[in-house]
Amino acid sequence: xxxxxxxxxxxVVSARAAGSHGRVIELQVDGWPGNxxxxxxxxxxxxxxxxxxxxxxxxxxxxxxxVLELGVDEVDDGEVSPYLxxxxxxxxxxxxxxxIGGYFVWxxxxxxxxxxxxxxxxxxxxxxxxxxxxxxxSAAPMRMLYSxxxxxxxxxxxxLVRLSGPHLTIDWAYTxxxxxGFARPAGRVDAATIASATVPPARDPSxxxxxxxxxxxxxxxxLVAEGHSPDRIRTERFGGT
Amino acid sequence: MSxxxxxxxxxxxxxxxxxxxxxxxxxxxxxxxxxxxxxxxTDTWEFVIVGLDGIRHTWSWEQLHALPVETxxxxxxxxxxxxxxxxxxxxxxxxNLLEQVGQEGAFAEVFSYGGYTTNVSRADLMRGKAWVxxxxxxxxxxxxxxxxxxxxxxxxxxxxxxKWVHGLNLRxxxxxxxxxxxxxxxxxxxxxxxxxx
Amino acid sequence: MHAHPGHHERVDGxxxxxxxxxxxxxxxxxARATCAHCxxxxxxxxxxxxxxxxxxxxxxxxxxxxxxxxxRGADGEALVIGGLRELRWTKAVRGVVGPAGxxxxxxxx
Numbered sequence: 076x077x078x079x080x081x082x083x084x085x086x087v088v089s090a091r092a093a094g095s096h097g098r099v100i101e102l103q104v105d106g107w108p109g110n111x112x113x114x115x116x117x118x119x120x121x122x123x124x125x126x127x128x129x130x131x132x133x134x135x136x137x138x139x140x141x142v143l144e145l146g147v148d149e150v151d152d153g154e155v156s157p158y159l160x161x162x163x164x165x166x167x168x169x170x171x172x173x174x175i176g177g178y179f180v181w182x183x184x185x186x187x188x189x190x191x192x193x194x195x196x197x198x199x200x201x202x203x204x205x206x207x208x209x210x211x212x213s214a215a216p217m218r219m220l221y222s223x224x225x226x227x228x229x230x231x232x233x234x235l236v237r238l239s240g241p242h243l244t245i246d247w248a249y250t251x252x253x254x255x256g257f258a259r260p261a262g263r264v265d266a267a268t269i270a271s272a273t274v275p276p277a278r279d280p281s282x283x284x285x286x287x288x289x290x291x292x293x294x295x296x297x298l299v300a301e302g303h304s305p306d307r308i309r310t311e312r313f314g315g316t
Numbered sequence: 317m318s319x320x321x322x323x324x325x326x327x328x329x330x331x332x333x334x335x336x337x338x339x340x341x342x343x344x345x346x347x348x349x350x351x352x353x354x355x356x357x358t359d360t361w362e363f364v365i366v367g368l369d370g371i372r373h374t375w376s377w378e379q380l381h382a383l384p385v386e387t388x389x390x391x392x393x394x395x396x397x398x399x400x401x402x403x404x405x406x407x408x409x410x411x412n413l414l415e416q417v418g419q420e421g422a423f424a425e426v427f428s429y430g431g432y433t434t435n436v437s438r439a440d441l442m443r444g445k446a447w448v449x450x451x452x453x454x455x456x457x458x459x460x461x462x463x464x465x466x467x468x469x470x471x472x473x474x475x476x477x478x479k480w481v482h483g484l485n486l487r488x489x490x491x492x493x494x495x496x497x498x499x500x501x502x503x504x505x506x507x508x509x510x511x512x513x
Numbered sequence: 514m515h516a517h518p519g520h521h522e523r524v525d526g527x528x529x530x531x532x533x534x535x536x537x538x539x540x541x542x543x544a545r546a547t548c549a550h551c552x553x554x555x556x557x558x559x560x561x562x563x564x565x566x567x568x569x570x571x572x573x574x575x576x577x578x579x580x581x582x583x584x585r586g587a588d589g590e591a592l593v594i595g596g597l598r599e600l601r602w603t604k605a606v607r608g609v610v611g612p613a614g615x616x617x618x619x620x621x622x
Contacts, residue, residue: 082318084319115527115530117530117531119318120321120324120325121317121318121319121320121321121324122320122321122324122325122328123320123325124325125317126325126328127318128324128328128566129531129566131527131528131530131531153327154327154328154329157327158321158323158324158326158327162323162324163321167321167322167323168319168320168321168322169319169321170318170319172531172534175530175531175534175540175542176527176530176540176542176558177540177542177543178526178527178542178543178556178557178558178559179527179542179558287522288522288523288524288525309558310525310559311525311527311558312523312524312525312527312528313524314522314523314524314528314564333587337565337567337568337584337585337586338521338563338565338567338568397521499577501579507586508582508584508591508593509567509568509570509582509584510582511570511579512570512572512577512578512579513577513578513579
């Protein structure tokens with residue numbers, strides 16, 4: 076008989092706006108066992124009358140320590156994300172279970188080239204990977220392609236600018252409106268974007284793709300068409316609410 | 317009790333114990349069809365049951381209406397996740413038709429005008445579980461909703477309630493109909509989420 | 514839930530991690546699942562998933578057959594695993610939550 080994995084109490088430490096309809100929330104979780112970059116948690120909210128809802132959110136933070144960071148995008152007509160994005164404030168409490176997920180994970184033990192591809196809020200687990208890559212001084216060549224509707228919609232824009240440099244190349248794709256002077260016209264990521272802005276298959280990178288289901292599947296198809304082997308591509312699909 | 321999250325719960329959807337897992341209440345009555353709407357004249361309409369012995373038993377529109385007609389109020393559940401509670405129908409219990417045919421054949425292939433097929437067990441057609449329905453919401457059943465008559469088996473996902481029903485071929489073994497050959501469950505119990513194959 | 518009631522976006526087995534944690538007592542997203550119908554073998558995280566408050570349906574990404582259905586209701590929980598031929602996992606995988614908590618990253622893979 077296995078012991079039931081724990082729900083731990085989480086207290087909101089801070090909450091700041093991110094993107095044009097999102098939030099980055101820091102949570103203090105006593106007894107947090109630590110987590111790897113790419114893992115997620117289940118968040119459980121309980122109303123006064125006992126009604127509960129559970130949703131999964133990726134962690135933008137990794138490593139030991141008891142402060143976690145979530146990135147939440149508000150979904151129209153959702154039940155939980157509007158609460159987290161609009162209502163939650165420091166001192167509020169919820170419950171967390173995890174970390175969950177051993178598949179969509181990158182660790183500094185991996186030395187091969189890495190390609191990260193994010194769509195919208197799919198940036199959250201990938202920024203955790205980029206952060207631990209920088210923090211550990213990893214020599215693994217790493218590139219990030221981040222697709223958003225417009226610059227205002229990006230999560231972690233400042234952080235990404237800080238992280239980019241000799242060890243992390245960041246490319247942007249804007250699907251609706253581009254910043255002034257941006258070379259590539261607005262539009263979805265396509266075969267040409269993959270060909271020009273990602274680590275080529277000849278270097279046998281580990282590829283991580285995260286975002287809405289449609290985005291992930293389109294990108295995975297382009298990657299395979301480009302020559303990447305399917306077993307070198309790891310995917311994490313987000314739904315709504 | 318778990319720690320309470322201040323102010324949470326205002327946006328909850330009204331949950332309803334009458335809804336099977338994964339279903340939502342629909343405001344309207346979505347029409348989902350794989351092809352064009354058959355137009356069948358009640359003058360030529362028939363309901364057929366073909367027994368294992370190959371004998372065809374048929375009922376005309378008048379003969380069907382001469383059998384006991386029941387009023388059914390029931391919930392319906394579509395595999396695409398919408399449900400409607402308390403829908404009103406009138407029709408003839410399939411049991412009344414089957415009992416005029418032999419006992420042989422534990423399964424049925426349901427076939428419709430226009431070519432649609434689905435499969436169902438005899439047990440799922442008996443004991444007040446299935447009707448040949450020709451009225452919905454107090455009105456004659458409209459063609460886009462399966463009229464002049466459709467099968468009504470509300471305890472299974474609604475694709476089993478074959479529109480434009482023509483009849484049943486009784487069988488010894490269960491064999492997949494149209495949707496069952498195209499990704500959907502042989503049985504289709506909404507309470508067990510038997511959606512896909 | 515969404516603009517169109519009844520619409521349900523398919524995700525992948527990563528999202529089933531929490532429910533599978535409830536059932537198996539450990540993270541199962543890296544377990545290898547073999548489809549009984551087409552024999553395709555891949556990580557649970559790679560399976561097609563429909564996840565909601567009532568449970569999860571996992572489908573083979575190769576042939577679309579149902580690997581498992583987990584439903585929880587007022588009267589209990591049920592797991593139907595007809596489409597899954599085999600589920601295979603190693604004792605300790607890095608970073609994975611097991612009965613004693615998170616496995617240390619130095620565990621053998």
